[in-house]
Amino acid sequence: MEYLDLVTLQNAIKEGLNDLFPESVWVMAEIAAVQTRMNGHCYLDLVQSENGRQLAKVKAVIWKSMYPMLRGFFKTATGKELEVGQQILVKAEINYSELYGLSLIIEDINPEFTVGDAELKKQQTIKQLQEEGMMDRQQELELATIPYRLAVISAPDAAGFGDFKRHLTENQYGFYFEVDLFPATMQGESAPESIADALGQVEAAGGYDALLILRGGGSNLDLACFDDYGLALAIAQCGIPVFTAIGHDKDYHVADMVAYRFVKTPTALADEFIQMYMAEDERISSLGARLGRAFAAKIQQRLSALDELDRRIKAADPRAVLKRGYTLAVDSNGRVIKTVKTIKTGDKITIMLSDGTIKTKVELIEKT
Template identity: 25%
Template sequence: MIVEFDVDQLTGYIRDLLEQDANLRNLRVIGELFDFKVHSSGHVYFTILGKESRLNCVLFKSDARDVPKWPQKGDLVAVEGRIGLYPPRGAYQLYARRLVPIGQGAIARAKEELRLRLEKEGLFDIRLKRPIPKLPLKAAVITSPTGAAVKDVIKVSSVRFPQCELIIVPCLVQGLDAPKSIVNALRKVQYIEGLDVALLVRGGGSRDDLSPFDDEAVVRAVRLCPVPIVTGLGHDIDLTLADLAADLHAPTPSAAAERTFPDRFALLHSLENLKSAMTRGVKTRLNERTSRLEHIFCYIQNIVNDKYLWRNRSLLESLSRELAKNTQRKVESHKLSLARAVDGLDGASPLKILSKGFAYCRDEEKNKISSALQVTLGENIVVQFIDGDIKACVTDKVPVDRRLLD
């Protein structure tokens, strides 16, 4: 059975087939740049070649801004975008979103052009560099979680400064998808609470493997990192644009870790030296102050002696002798008064009275008996003498006038 279409219907049918294919909506095509034209509208039209075919491409103005002036005929490039149909010509084409150099010459030209442009913007200005914390307690490590770089950083940090907590932020570090992955990882850093520093590291490899770190989006993300960032990318001879944008760059991941994490043993040694220096300083200052105080004391003492003591020495000696005499008279007077008081107390002492032959009488309930009228015949009483007590029974009571007759 033959299906009948007009030209517009067939074109629309084919366009729908192309646009519904998931593989054609988001793809990357690698080829040789054959033609490259910038239209007055700002759109860019170019062609990429394979061994036996070609593909027309268009890069709209909104995406063309990020394309540098480096594309030249013969450059090997990777074009990201989607396949679509252009009805007026009845031809399919690649609607590009991104154009990435692959060949060495193109990469070098693109990097140099981007470097000059970003340098003009001030992205590499040394005045923007932030100091790396001397004692970082939390650090983010942005790298591949399975690569050698992360192992190097962990090893160095565990030896030099294990007090620092490491947060691994995984990302791709090579390939055409690496720039987007690195940018996303750098954006995640801002959500890590209490972060002090970040390390962007990648192990050795070919120079092409480091191309993601020359990507404009990556370079800008490095500069916008909310905390100081240290890069350690590739080998000693490699220098990426991300290195230029970082606050500090090192030739390797291990070197980046060494420049980020302080040596704890060196810190302890420095603390000991500082403690010793402080102790010596305090002792020196204390000795100086002590000597100064002694000097001031002697100076004041001499002034007092000269002005007050020595000039009035005779008067002081006379007053001192007079004070001693008066004190002695007072003491003798108080001694005499004390002796009289002692004699008076001794004469009034009950024991003194008892020693003269007198006795003290009381009843059995220890009440004092001072009169014969207080006792009754037959009552028991206690008579106290100086050398002891006797118990007696009252057998008779003799009035005063009868006692005088007896």
């Protein structure tokens, strides 16, 4: 019976691989693990998956002689370190060791591929949320007229949060806001879950008028967590109006799309809330002015009516009539004589003039 010893078998595999791949090749894979050792080498586990199931896995290494250069090149282009979950395209030498098996020695990396893969995942997330009817769900919520109790999700030491709180609380109008921070990781693979957990904490606490997600900007890949499906779904399903301000000038992330409203920067968001207060303040001031004018007009109307009544009373005063040359006759009982039928010859009457009275006796009555 013919057989091969293990070394011979391993050597044959090695020679076969060398013949099949005499030069380095470009390989596409996902980073499953990455670690930089004390010796300066960077070790990676690369995988290919489908529907959550791993189809292939291989060890890879970037020697310390190449790692600083490739790391800097990748970070400059993407704004991010090599991280778990990234799809990468690397140029690698196929290496086979009789003791350690197959591995890849990475010589070069294409950062544009990683950025492009992130955009593809973003579009897939948008499509899924649209199919589930989640893209406009936040728009069904009603924002308080004066949203003063605000829950903020951010990193405690983030410059964006500091800028927001300072700009909001030091506003020149003296408007008061209550701001509570719910800390979360704002970048990296753990960020989506951390932010989603904070969303749940805010809802559980209750009583907030608005929920704000703040970050002070970053590179495209730094902000890639805001394209995560799980985070976007948590925002869409939140029962509180969610505002996003993650500091990007050009890109529009999925978290922004599903939020109640998005603003580019935390400072701009602070201005947004101050403007809400100003609009309500102006509305109340305008209403007060209108009420004042209406009240003044009503008072003037009443005063005019009183003046007219006073004029009519004065005009009806017998003394005013007498001053115009008329006289008033009264009988001995003080009753006004309106007709000659009420008196007879010999009755004593009093004739009232504007400047005195005349006492007289009736001597003759002539009817007209």
